[in-house]
Amino acid sequence: MTLRERLRQKISAAFYHHGLLCASYPVPIILFTSASILTCCYPLLRLPLPGTGPVEFTTAVRGYASPSHNPLGDPVERPDWYRGPPVAYIQQVLVKAAVSPWGSNLLPVDAFRPPLGQVFTLLEEIRNHVHSDSSGVQSLEHLCLQVTDLLPGLRRMQTVLPEHGCLLVSPGNYWQNQQELFDSDPDLLKTVQKHEPKGLHTSATLRDLLFGVPGKHTGVSHYSKKRVVTYTITIALSTYDAGFLGSLRARLKQLHPSANCSLGEEHMVHVHFKEEIGIAELIPLVTTYIILFAYIYFSTRKIDMVKSKWGLALAAVVTVLSSLLMSVGLCTLFGLTPTLNGGEIFPYLVVVIGLENVLVLTKSVVSTPVDLEVKLRIAQGLSNESWSIMKNMATELCIILIGYFTLVPAIQEFCLFAVVGLVSDFFLQMFFFTTVLSIDIRRMELADLNRRLPAEAGLPPPKPGPLRPREAPPPPRPSPHTITLQTPAFRNLRLPKRLRVVYFLARTRLAQRIIMVGTVIWIGILVYTDPAGLRTYLAAQVSEQSHLGDPGGGGGQPPHLGGMAPVFPGGDPAKALSVLPAREATPLPENQSQRHLAPGRVQEQPRGPPAATQVPWGAEDEEGWRRLSFRHWPSLFSYYNITLAKRYISILPVIPVTLHLGPQEAPETPRHPQDARLPPDPIPKFSSPDLQAADLTLYKVAALGLAAGVLLVLLLFCLYRVLCPRNYGQNGVSHGRRRRGDLPCDDYGYSPPVSEISPLLLRGHSMDIECLASDGMLLASCCLAGQIRVWDAQTGDCLTYIVHISISLGCEGRDPCVGGDSASEDEGGGFPFRRHAPPLRPPLFTDQPDLTPLIDTNFDSRLPPSSVHAAPPRGAAFDYGGLVERAYTEHEPPSPAAYPSPSYSSSPPTAGFANCRRSPVEAPDRGFACGPPPAAEWEGSVWAMELRGNLIAAGRSSGKLQLWDAVEGSLRCSNEEGASGITALAFLNNRIVAARLDGSLDFFTVELNKPPGLLQYRGAPGRGSMPPSPCYSSDDLISCQLTRSVLCAHQKPITVLRAAAGRVVTGSQDHTVRVYRLDDSCCLFTLQGHSGAITAIYIDETMVLASGGQDGAICLWDVLTGSRVSHVYGHRGDVTSLVCTNTCVISSGLDDLICIWDRSTGIKLYSIQQEVGCGDSLGVISDSLLVTGGQGCVSFWDLNFGDLLQTVYLGQTSDGQGVRQLLVLDNAAIVCDFGSELSLVYVPSVLEKLD
């Protein structure tokens, strides 16, 4: 263990230093890394690019010898594949035959029947050719490539393709190489056409194979204008015998000399074929790639809290890819040629190497304290994760080593690549990615600074915490301590963020499009440059059209000679002829010696029908095989189960043969009686059957391609929907009436449908709700208007209603209080009319609680009991009722502000007066009988409120602490000792702690006293904390006594105050947190660690203390020792609220992010993006259920995994009002403010899930 620990420390230290190095010198290190990547990838230049066609290599025929397997030091640069003998030598005999001069008595059939008939004599000649020299007698039988059976699936071709013998194909194969069959064939074209495949064909057709030239160049057609028939006799030879081939060439040339032929015969071409990927292989390959992309997508999505998310994701992908390239490059450098198919193993390699390390690094670095220097952050982050990175790497290496010892060559090779890839990936992570990360983080710091500075400069510093996030307009307050509420400035600063999100989406779209365009361009280039691709086709089309448009020939530009032949392979022979005279000036010796058999040569102008057709030889004939499909040879050989993949064939120079059949010879060839019956079409139709067939095929291909494309798009769309149902901007799913813009969705983009849980709306407040307090049973709310309402948390009924403007008695403002389902009028019962009967109150108020359950009842029916018990005030109540003008479904007894008699009060005008809260707009609305508003204004607004038992403690801006009876709505006591506004309250047991704006902290004790004799005791301090009435139902007097006041608890206003477990924790703008003991108000600790004002504190009964500050930091403290347990930076901007559960810490910030942290390690588990302005409303129902507020809705999340469980919309007509406060009650109900309304949401279904 100690060794392990030491090792761990060493590794950690090494990583630390490395991180420092990387962050200190980013540019040199990146340059160094790029250089090493390029160096390692250099050997890859020699590897062929994927996706191109076969490659060629040309050697001279003279002195050719089959290359050996082991290339010796050869001065000539030769490709890697040019080793060993080829699969076969292809010798083509190119026959061009013409009947000339064309006689008028000839049928169209005569244009090709006699020339084709000549093939049999030629074949005979070739087969019987024997060359004898000193080494012995060589015949074709010895040299040719012997083939065996055809593949079992090709039975229908058995009649036309040779079996068990020489691989020698020619058009004669159609007639089994028998002249008799040919002669008796009534319709040659039909025979040829019979073997054509019906449907689509990707490989070469049989016609191409046998004729050896592309179908339209053969001239075997009724409508061929040129009347020159071209075909080849293709011989595949297994061994190369120069002597035999030479003699065969000489013999054929001697028999059928080609007058104007100038074909070169010096070069042979070796063609190397790639491994073809068929559909069967393509489907799994595509599948693996799709899985790979999904993996990359899901991985890089986890990168968070960095400046440029996409930049880092790109860096991660680049790291992995270039490590793969490096591994291949290194392996090639050291002589290990990859034999595996790179495209196939590539996804697996990526998956094995993985992106995890990169993500772990990012996460670790990001979660280091923001206030540290960048290089220290990088170093810390690196060293934190060093052990796990090393462990992972060791494990992976071990696994791969085990794989290596399976002793299967393919797996060994894979493992070798993987090992090298892993090591180079590690190298790149350490050097490249770390540096990129440091640059990114440095940029973020700068950007953060730029962003924060105006925000902090533009805001007045003193801001009481609980009020900060509100957007309410700051009402004019004649308080000496002017508190400016959060101005919308910060919000304005936040607006661009939303814009940035839009831009961000737009950017990603852009990225997708760039990728798509790149792919399309790549495919286009491939198609265009492919030997059998578009370029050839286009060129052919162009030349053909130019020919057709100008039948005289010579219209278009002359085809290039020599090497450019494949570019214009479709050049027609007639055109070639027109340029040929130039070449005839350099006659070849053979031509001259055997010129006597070239009668047609004299007639240079093929004008007029009777003129003899000249047999043209052009440069394109030299390598006529180029015009064939590049699959021609592989398919020919594959019929015999010989694969050409990764092998090569050598194509020898063609032997030209020219056949001139005079018109007198042509009829000599036995015509079949049926030939004459064929309709001779005098006008050569443009749309010949061939062309028609080609067109039809083209249409079929297009239609099928279109259908496949549509299918693919649909499939991808479905896949996309399944994988990522996030609505980018537009609301794709129709949710009926719920169209409020973006639905909240979770980290996976999953947005559960809107639930039909109908929240209970608690209406009654006329202005936005400011404070919420609950003790589980009761719920107290205070609105901006200063009105306090008490609700039953179970039913949502409004129990009491305290309006603070009751100046002139009997004219209290009334407001409706709409409970969930109760609708009743109850006016008289709760209405106190104290001026009339101060001494009579006890009986009156004794009854008060009894009335609460009667709210549902009719007002009239309730009259008798109330009249019985409270006879005197009843009349007043009726007076009051008469003043009411607004009719609501339910009227709640306007619980009056307790009105203490002036004689008791030390400050008569204000003493018991409820306050018409500062807004002048509200005043007329509220109290039509608001007598002296100025006095009421001075009362101050409620800044803090707490509810315990049935006591509401309200802290006012005037510094007054008031205790109200929650049920009756009567003021129990008031304490006016402090002049500074109470910013926060804590009510625990019988103690109330009030934090004031001037940084002082007051501890009060609430005492329940027996009524009679204690008034004096109370009066002794003269603090005015007086029992408002002797009418307390339980006959208890409630006194609120200031036990201790800590004058300078903080240097600056106290922003947060929390109490639990016998501790009081305060947070202030002076960056410190203080812990007091509740019992003796003794300051235990002053916790320093934040670099900004404290904005959120959480403490619970288990002594967990967490604090969050304006610096975005969250600290966890040990309450017993006062030491900092962990310190994380999670938010840009203030931490607005904090909640801890057993396992995690949940924080929300001004950046509208809710972050969930692991409590023990301080690692961020995930984060939830909230809507603007709703960031700080969150609550935890149980250990695994989180509630957050949104725009007009609340969302339930599974805490363990960050899944959105349900969203509940609060109102029918949401105008985007955000939920700013959220309170979780004991019975798993949630109360949240919703503008001027309160919403009570029960979560039954979620609870069921939890159980």
Next chain:
Amino acid sequence: MADSTPGGYGSEPGPRPAPGPYISAVTNRTTNLVIRGAMLFSVGVFLALVLNLLQVQRNVTLFPPDVISSIFSSAWWVPPCCGTASALIGLLYPCIDSRLGEPHRFKREWSSVMRCVAVFVGINHASAKVDFANNVQLSLTLAALSVGLWWSFDRSRSGFSLGVVIALLATLATQLLVYNGVFQYTSPDFLYIRSWLPCIFFAGVITMGNIGRQLALLTVMLIS
């Protein structure tokens, strides 16, 4: 105060006019199950087709005359069976997790699941493409790879035991089918198939369990 108000929510939810959540909760669960099952089924069918293609390819030359038909070369009921089995497995895993009371916490991310699927396809690929000297070597290699898959992506005892049991049962069922002549291996070398079958089954069970757990995490709750 509070006790004066009629009944707490938890005690009698009846009077509250909110029947929606209950009904929807029930419908949720079933639709949720159906949706998950359907997704797992489709994934299973897809993988079966693709992997079958991999296996078929082993005995096919470069240019098979009819490629498309080879996708469906095996019996028609094989992909649906695979789909059904994967749906069952994918639903069974989270169910067992919740029964055992130990939720699976190891690498609960889609990227991990994707990695798992990729490795599974890779194992199939290796078994189809790599030429092994003998069947023992093939079996051992595949077994090591499968266990590696489990260790990398699952690491739960319940997952392992369930995987082993299902793999053995499936192999047994296949063998029975073959002996009774219902089903025939396309490949002539009988031992070859038998040697890879249990390992592939095991890896497949682990993979589908992984997907199923991840889907269960999502808890798709659709309200019609």
